[in-house]
Amino acid sequence: MSESTAGTPLPIEIDTTVPHEARVYDYWLGGKENYPADRALGDAIAQHVPTIKTMARANRAFLTRAVRYLVAEAGIKQFLDIGTGIPTAGNTHEVAQDLDPNTRVVYVDKDPIVLAHARALMASTPQGRTRFIHADLHDPASILDNPDLTGTLDLNEPVAIMLVAIMMYFRDEDQPLEIITRLLDAVPSGSYLVITHPTADFAPEAMAGVKAAAESSGIVFHPRSKSDTGDLFAGTTLVDPGLVPVATWRPELTDRPTAVADAESAWYWAGIGRKP
Numbered sequence: 001m002s003e004s005t006a007g008t009p010l011p012i013e014i015d016t017t018v019p020h021e022a023r024v025y026d027y028w029l030g031g032k033e034n035y036p037a038d039r040a041l042g043d044a045i046a047q048h049v050p051t052i053k054t055m056a057r058a059n060r061a062f063l064t065r066a067v068r069y070l071v072a073e074a075g076i077k078q079f080l081d082i083g084t085g086i087p088t089a090g091n092t093h094e095v096a097q098d099l100d101p102n103t104r105v106v107y108v109d110k111d112p113i114v115l116a117h118a119r120a121l122m123a124s125t126p127q128g129r130t131r132f133i134h135a136d137l138h139d140p141a142s143i144l145d146n147p148d149l150t151g152t153l154d155l156n157e158p159v160a161i162m163l164v165a166i167m168m169y170f171r172d173e174d175q176p177l178e179i180i181t182r183l184l185d186a187v188p189s190g191s192y193l194v195i196t197h198p199t200a201d202f203a204p205e206a207m208a209g210v211k212a213a214a215e216s217s218g219i220v221f222h223p224r225s226k227s228d229t230g231d232l233f234a235g236t237t238l239v240d241p242g243l244v245p246v247a248t249w250r251p252e253l254t255d256r257p258t259a260v261a262d263a264e265s266a267w268y269w270a271g272i273g274r275k276p
């Protein structure tokens with residue numbers, strides 16, 4: 001593993017006095033890389049959604065199942081995991097290399113705290129390879145043209161693009177579909193797109209409270225409906241079971257069943273699309 005700040009350099013100061021989405025999520029997952037400001041916002045959001053920690057874990061558990069599907073069933077050997085998050089148990093390369101040690105993974109996150117931990121925590125198998133790029137998805141060229149990406153992934157071979165719990169930080173005016181299309185255009189037929197996305201479809205009032213709490217702390221939070229989330233898969237064909245509540249996407253691929261009481265109790269849509 002190596003980290004890179006090639007491309008458009010991002011600021012690397014870590015301000016622990018304001019909450020950051022990566023650390024709030026880490027708090028919900030039970031991690032240690034969070035500070036009082038992050039925990040305060042995490043708790044404020046939990047006032048609206050008391051099961052938020054379970055939901056975060058359900059999202060993370062999906063990531064494991066998705067990677068297992070992609071390696072074991074779809075034959076994918078390369079991943080571009082954007083919005084990696086603070087390293088935790090079951091990082092993409094660990095799940096993938098367990099099944100195929102040759103797997104190559106490029107991680108991308110804009111948060112300097114993820115950069116700080118990436119070096120220490122992401123170690124590849126000797127046969128495979130992992131890289132971390134400190135970049136912002138608002139500027140996809142800074143990812144696609146980064147030498148750590150082009151030197152690690154063969155863009156003539158299929159790649160799984162992972163956008164797991166990240167697109168809610170993009171408002172419609174940020175042109176999320178154009179950004180995703182740019183990524184898909186860079187990879188060949190047989191590549192995959194993985195998205196999970198929080199939604200207000202199941203509990204509009206509660207999610208309005210989450211949005212207000214996040215945005216009052218300066219964090220964009222834009223839940224999307226099933227239809228709007230589905231639109232982000234343009235140019236791909238959804239694999240079975242389609243775009244479904246996150247806890248219900250291929251639950252048999254898990255070895256640690258999530259503690260969700262029912263299918264719709266984790267308010268994320270989840271799907272995997274294949275580029276034809």
Ligand SMILES: C[S@@+](CC[C@H](N)C(=O)[O-])C[C@H]1O[C@@H](n2cnc3c(N)ncnc32)[C@H](O)[C@@H]1O
Pocket residue numbers: 021022025059060063082083084085086108109110111114135136137138163164165166169
């Ligand atoms: C909720 S965490 C999800 C982590 C992991 N993908 C998962 O689902 O377990 C979202 C991550 O996306 C990162 N992120 C948010 N906006 C980003 C952007 N524009 N470019 C790159 N990373 C971003 C945050 O720093 C954070 O680490």
